[in-house]
Amino acid sequence: MSEHVLAAEGGIQVGQHPQVTFLGLTLNVDTMISTVIAALIVLGFAVYLRIKATSGVPTGLQLLFEAVTDQIERQVEENVGIRTAPFVVPLAVALFFFILIANWMSIVPHAFADYVGPPTADVNLTFALAFFVIILVHITGFRTRGVQYFRHFLGPVPAMAPIEVIQEIVRPFSLSLRLFGNIFAGTVMVSIIALMPEFIHWLPTTAWKLFELAIGLIQAIIFAVLTIVYFAGANPEEGAH
Amino acid sequence: MSAEALSTQDTVVQDTVAQDTLAQDGGGGNNFLIPNGTIIVELVIFLVIFWVIWRYVVPPIKRVMNQRQDMVRRQIEESRQASERLEAAESKYQEALNEARTEAAKIRENARADAQRIKEDMREQADQEVARIRERGEEQLTTQREQVVRELRSELGALAVSLAGRIVGESLADESQRSATVDRFIDELDGMSATDGQATTRTGENR
Numbered sequence: 001m002s003e004h005v006l007a008a009e010g011g012i013q014v015g016q017h018p019q020v021t022f023l024g025l026t027l028n029v030d031t032m033i034s035t036v037i038a039a040l041i042v043l044g045f046a047v048y049l050r051i052k053a054t055s056g057v058p059t060g061l062q063l064l065f066e067a068v069t070d071q072i073e074r075q076v077e078e079n080v081g082i083r084t085a086p087f088v089v090p091l092a093v094a095l096f097f098f099i100l101i102a103n104w105m106s107i108v109p110h111a112f113a114d115y116v117g118p119p120t121a122d123v124n125l126t127f128a129l130a131f132f133v134i135i136l137v138h139i140t141g142f143r144t145r146g147v148q149y150f151r152h153f154l155g156p157v158p159a160m161a162p163i164e165v166i167q168e169i170v171r172p173f174s175l176s177l178r179l180f181g182n183i184f185a186g187t188v189m190v191s192i193i194a195l196m197p198e199f200i201h202w203l204p205t206t207a208w209k210l211f212e213l214a215i216g217l218i219q220a221i222i223f224a225v226l227t228i229v230y231f232a233g234a235n236p237e238e239g240a241h
Numbered sequence: 242m243s244a245e246a247l248s249t250q251d252t253v254v255q256d257t258v259a260q261d262t263l264a265q266d267g268g269g270g271n272n273f274l275i276p277n278g279t280i281i282v283e284l285v286i287f288l289v290i291f292w293v294i295w296r297y298v299v300p301p302i303k304r305v306m307n308q309r310q311d312m313v314r315r316q317i318e319e320s321r322q323a324s325e326r327l328e329a330a331e332s333k334y335q336e337a338l339n340e341a342r343t344e345a346a347k348i349r350e351n352a353r354a355d356a357q358r359i360k361e362d363m364r365e366q367a368d369q370e371v372a373r374i375r376e377r378g379e380e381q382l383t384t385q386r387e388q389v390v391r392e393l394r395s396e397l398g399a400l401a402v403s404l405a406g407r408i409v410g411e412s413l414a415d416e417s418q419r420s421a422t423v424d425r426f427i428d429e430l431d432g433m434s435a436t437d438g439q440a441t442t443r444t445g446e447n448r
Contacts, residue, residue, distance in 0.1 A: 014273070025278025032282050039286045046298045053301040055308035062302070069302050090295035098290050124279035129287060177274075 014188060017122065018114065034119040038102040045097070069093055072224065079232035085140050088231050095129065096224040103183055103216025107209050110190050118216070121184040123176065130176035133227050141234030149234070175226055182219050186212045386434065393430070398423040 017028035045061060052059055058066065072092045080088055099120060106118040119125045141149040153168060154161045186208070193204045402419055 017273075019277075022278070025281065027282060028277065028279040031279050035283055035286050039290055042290050043293055046293050050297050050301060053305050055305040055312065058305070062305075065298070065302050066306055069299060070306065073303075087295060090299040091291060093299055094287070094291040094294040097294070098287060119283070122279065122283075123274055124276045125283040125287075127276045128280045128284040132284060132287065 014191075028122055028124060030115045030117060031119045031122040031124055034105055034116050035102065035125060037116065038098065038105055038119060041101050042094075042097050065093075068096060072096070072228070075225065075228045076231075079228055085144075085231055088228060091133070091136070092224040092227050095133070095227055096220050099129070099179065099223050100217060100220035103219055104213060106183065106186055106190075106212045106216065110194050110205065117187055118183045120179055120219075121187045123180050126176035126180040127172075129179075129223070130172040133175065133230065134172040137230045137234045140231060144234070152233075171230065175223065175230075179219050179223055182215055183212075186215060390427070390431070394423075394427055397427070401426070 017030050020027050020029055045065075049062060049065055053062060069089065073089050076085075076088050076092065102120045102125065103118055105116065106121075108116045138149075153164050189208055190205060193201050193208060195201075196204065398420070401423065
């Protein structure tokens with residue numbers, strides 16, 4: 001109670017979302033709006049590429065997609081082996097671009113923060129992505145190696161088994177909360193800067209938002225690369241060469 | 242009093258609002274680290290993106306990248322072939338040039354040899370011609386001389402005799418004496434002309 005009042009007095013509401021209830025589910029309106037906008041941007045790029053993709057002189061966007069796809073493909077080839085999991089490349093590409101655009105929605109002015117902000121500042125998005133990835137990793141591991149796959153939970157020596165199991169359980173949380181924490185902290189920082197006097201707060205806000213762009217890019221790369229690494233862990237034999 | 246009551250009421254209202262907010266947050270309580278129903282929406286949205294990128298973006302991108310790689314590879318191959326062809330053409334040209342040069346030299350040599358041969362032939366022919374002409378001239382001369390001698394022998398004798406006869410009269414009436422005298426005279430003449438002919442030949446050689 002006192003915390004709430006304190007926060008209200010400062011004008012900062014941390015992690016508050018306007019919500020609606022639909023079919024018994026509580027839904028965060030702002031996160032959904034932001035996610036849909038980010039998704040539409042990514043899908044717009046996809047449609048544009050689909051129409052414009054050429055082996056001749058490529059557009060800038062196509063070059064960007066080609067560079068990212070090429071890089072991810074190389075990573076997957078080195079770590080996983082592209083034949084065991086052909087969907088890892090599009091998965092990592094989709095994760096990268098979706099998270100990148102979602103993170104970069106942090107540049108939307110603070111005045112609209114109640115309805116549009118980076119959707120990655122909501123655990124609902126990051127948990128959804130991380131658990132989807134980790135579950136897919138386990139399914140892939142089981143499908144390629146069968147029951148043998150579960151032996152790696154035991155670790156190299158039996159004494160390590162608890163640590164290995166904890167690691168496997170922690171992975172989706174670390175993956176999602178790392179992304180969430182970075183972006184969420186950015187939004188909190190913007191809220192705090194907004195408490196400064198009107199005539200000066202634009203300067204640190206601008207500086208911080210530029211910094212947030214870099215953070216958003218790095219977090220998108222980390223999420224995509226870690227996804228590939230986890231898939232590599234599910235196929236140790238394949239990843240060896 | 243009323244002010245105090247108002248204040249209390251205010252606090253109560255605030256409290257109720259706060260509790261309402263708490264209640265509204267639902268299953269996860271007020272903790273924003275606990276996901277709520279939004280997670281399903283987010284997952285669905287991401288699955289749509291994943292599906293679109295998997296089906297409609299990555300394959301064409303990979304295709305055009307492969308096409309471009311093929312194109313670059315082909316261009317490199319073509320440029321290599323072109324430079325090879327150029328090199329071959331250059332060497333062939335050089336070869337042809339050398340061949341032409343040797344050919345030209347050979348032709349020139351032949352021409353020179355031909356010229357030499359023709360010159361020699363012509364000189365030989367000219368020499369032969371000269372020799373032939375000279376021979377014929379000599380022959381002619383000899384024939385003429387012989388003719389002259391013959392004429393002289395017949396005419397000069399008679400003329401001289403008639404002249405001498407007129408001068409000497411009867412003394413030379415003897416036929417045999419007369420012919421002997423004429424013969425001697427002719428022989429002397431002959432000897433004179435032979436010396437003359439020798440001198441003429443020597444002069445011709447000197448020239």
